[in-house]
């Protein structure tokens with residue numbers, strides 16, 4: 001994972017450690033940004049926000065709080081009415097809007113693929129606009145399709161109506177990544193996918209993003225998606241106000257105020273469990289297994305919430321943990337709790353070090 005995974009915090013949950021980040025590590029900066037629409041709706045009041053190079057920053061909050069407006073100001077689909085937004089130090093208002101949009105990928109829920117163009121032609125849209133030759137474009141399209149899990153030989157020539165919703169979403173992601181933009185803006189990108197496909201797509205996307213080192217701002221109203229995907233999560237309230245910006249674990253373990261706590265809602269601890277994974281350090285030796293006991297087994301790397309579900313139905317209070325075909329240890333409820341505590345302590349240590 002890129003260095004962005006190791007987040008550094010200041011002590012102010014609303015700054016998300018802004019003061020501790022070197023200026024060169026910030027890719028997008030919002031300074032006192034305001035957006036008032038013609039009908040006098042103030043969607044964003046006075047926003048200060050820094051997006052660090054290589055991080056995946058999630059904007060989450062209730063409907064109508066200004067998340068999409070904030071996102072769309074970065075590529076000037078919406079123009080700010082006050083303050084300043086810089087991309088790599090350059091004021092976006094003095095950058096040509098078309099050139100800006102070529103540097104900033106944009107993925108929305110209803111992907112907006114061109115219906116009469118094949119998958120390959122859709123992915124090749126921006127390379128075509130910026131004048132890549134055919135050979136380079138073809139190689140890039142194939143590389144990207146493979147990256148998002150769509151075998152080029154099967155999918156290149158299909159049309160959007162010949163794809164499932166999840167496959168269309170993947171094509172949308174591949175298209176947005178085609179010229180390797182330094183920034184990707186994503187507005188509810190996985191919204192159209194069923195829950196199971198969504199989880200898979202989320203984790204695949206996470207892998208791709210960290211491989212490419214793309215800086216991502218992603219909008220969702222789903223707190224589960226936010227804490228699963230984000231290096232940091234900004235919780236918005238009405239008027240584009242940031243109530244807290246922190247790592248997922250800090251957000252869940254130390255909500256800054258009642259608004260954040262209510263927004264996260266019940267199930268905070270289960271969500272925290274979802275952030276951890278069973279590792280060798282959690283296990284006790286196999287001697288602890290009761291002779292004659294029949295235990296379920298789970299692989300190393302299973303998320304702690306799934307491990308918890310197995311433990312909840314285990315008659316002896318333990319599950320075996322495997323690495324490939326080998327059983328490597330026993331996990332009990334106490335071990336699971338210890339693992340969660342360690343996770344929180346490590347995150348806290350990072351925060352203090354930052």
Ligand SMILES: Nc1ncnc2c1ncn2[C@@H]1O[C@H](COP(=O)(O)OP(=O)(O)OP(=O)(O)O)[C@@H](O)[C@H]1O
Nearest residue numbers: 037039041043062063064065066067068069070221
């Ligand atoms: N073009 C527009 N003209 C006038 N008001 C607008 C416009 N676009 C958005 N708004 C208003 O600005 C506020 C913020 O909208 P925005 O779409 O940014 O919220 P959001 O947090 O992304 O919501 P959702 O999760 O429902 O998409 C809302 O009150 C919305 O009605």
